[in-house]
Amino acid sequence: MKYKAVIFDLDGTLVNSIYDIADAMNTVLRKRNFNTYDYETYKTFVGHGVRSLILQAVPESPEKAKLVDVCLTEMLDIYSSCCTDKTAPYPGVLKLLDDLKSKNIKLAILSNKEDSLTKKVAKAILPDYVYPTLGLVEEALKKPNPQVLLELCKTLNVTPEECMYVGDTKADIQVAKNADMVAVGVSWGFRDKEELVKEGAHFIINTPADLLEIL
Incomplete structure (x- = not known):
């Protein structure tokens, strides 16, 4: 794979x-x-x-x-x-994470949300999934700056070419491309598909299960 x-x-x-x-x-x-x-x-x-x-x-x-x-x-x-009152995983997300783990795919999160809040939400909403979870600790390092994403690759012991980044905004597509990763946009998020297409996403998926097709 x-x-x-x-x-x-x-x-x-x-x-x-x-x-x-x-x-x-x-x-x-x-x-x-x-x-x-x-x-x-x-x-x-x-x-x-x-x-x-x-x-x-x-x-x-x-x-x-x-x-x-x-x-x-x-x-x-x-x-x-x-931050966890109304927040919930999107339909199909937990099944996707289970499937990825079963295939021994390493998983991580990188968000522009403040770091402690990123960790708090991930721990509460995705409690059975263990991966490095990183949020924003310094304004200059927020996406689309690829520095933290590249450091995360080293933590996971993978090269950028062996990793894909999945997100819903132009910042996500930009940071993936800046890190020479495959950029996957999701159509169910906070932006429309046109923004993801404009930024040059390599793939756009309409359901979490679609990611498995790419893999």
């Missing part, structure tokens, strides 16, 4: 977390009497880390830079307490 490892994005790929993310951010906005947003709008905000989310959600003002820092701390605190 050519591929020895599969590295996944988390939000919008393995789990649907948009409800908890949106609820937490709307709580922050509501506290300041700012406009809130619906779940579909939040799907366009996520993918590049919490700071990016807040930059898009908070209205423009002379004090915006300072406000973003304050809202970031508050958002992380609120989201940490509710």
